[in-house]
Amino acid sequence: MAVSLRDRLYRTNAVVLARQDYGEADRIFILYTPGRGRLSAIAKGVRRPKNRMGPHLDYFTEVSLELAKGRDLDVVTQAATVNAHLGLRSDMDAYGHAAHFAELVRHLTQDRQENRQVYELLASSLSLLNDGVAAWPVARHFELSLLGLLGFRPELFRCLNCLRTLEPEANAFSNQLGGMLCPACRAVDPSAVVVSLDAQKYIRLLARSGLAAVIGIALTEPLAREIASLTASYTRYVAEREFASLGVLSSMRQAIGPAGQAPDPPS
Numbered sequence: 032m033a034v035s036l037r038d039r040l041y042r043t044n045a046v047v048l049a050r051q052d053y054g055e056a057d058r059i060f061i062l063y064t065p066g067r068g069r070l071s072a073i074a075k076g077v078r079r080p081k082n083r084m085g086p087h088l089d090y091f092t093e094v095s096l097e098l099a100k101g102r103d104l105d106v107v108t109q110a111a112t113v114n115a116h117l118g119l120r121s122d123m124d125a126y127g128h129a130a131h132f133a134e135l136v137r138h139l140t141q142d143r144q145e146n147r148q149v150y151e152l153l154a155s156s157l158s159l160l161n162d163g164v165a166a167w168p169v170a171r172h173f174e175l176s177l178l179g180l181l182g183f184r185p186e187l188f189r190c191l192n193c194l195r196t197l198e199p200e201a202n203a204f205s206n207q208l209g210g211m212l213c214p215a216c217r218a219v220d221p222s223a224v225v226v227s228l229d230a231q232k233y234i235r236l237l238a239r240s241g242l243a244a245v246i247g248i249a250l251t252e253p254l255a256r257e258i259a260s261l262t263a264s265y266t267r268y269v270a271e272r273e274f275a276s277l278g279v280l281s282s283m284r285q286a287i288g289p290a291g292q293a294p295d296p297p298s
């Protein structure tokens with residue numbers, strides 16, 4: 032028996048993670064939703080100039096959608112903007128970091144696995160970028176929180192091998208084990224990287240006390256690089272893939288300087 036259209040319809044909020052043109056005038060979207068996790072949907076005719084849904088379905092916007100369940104892809108039947116995040120469009124650094132968040136969520140989550148906290152983290156982090164909050168600490172907070180919400184919270188306070196509370200010394204981070212090793216146990220994972228005391232302090236503070244506790248801390252360039260490379264390397268290990276957005280951002284910064292306009296993020 033055929034299911035009526037009415038029974039196939041549902042409503043949800045969503046953040047647009049990625050999109051791809053399809054056919055003459057359609058577009059396929061990768062969305063993240065509070066109740067259904069990641070999902071792909073098609074919006075038909077959305078690239079036609081007079082289409083009313085098109086303007087709402089831009090990168091990193093938070094939208095309210097009506098969808099119809101389809102055989103392969105669900106079909107977007109209505110779209111309205113909840114939060115356009117217009118501030119991202121004129122700030123290359125914020126836009127590049129928004130692309131990074133979308134890329135991580137897209138590749139670290141599974142289709143149709145509900146995780147409302149991931150949705151809240153994504154929506155609130157995009158809003159912070161949109162409001163002009165410094166992108167660097169927002170990004171480190173996002174990475175650590177996302178990994179935690181997906182079951183990969185790194186152990187930063189105790190040695191993963193001997194379980195001793197870590198002292199301020201040359202402890203190392205092991206991607207494989209998902210956290211710190213004390214100097215005596217470091218050899219358990221020869222690929223573990225020794226972390227400077229200041230970097231250890233910063234990520235512990237961030238993990239324990241949240242974004243507000245670190246937002247005002249000024250970091251030297253080498254320290255910022257060390258911390259970002261620590262979270263990037265663990266994220267890469269967990270996802271088993273490289274991520275492109277931050278690399279694109281940094282080469283754009285070098286090429287056109289901080290005032291330029293960002294193009295579409297990599298898909």
Ligand SMILES: [Zn+2]
Nearest residue numbers: 190193213216
């Ligand atoms: Zn140990």
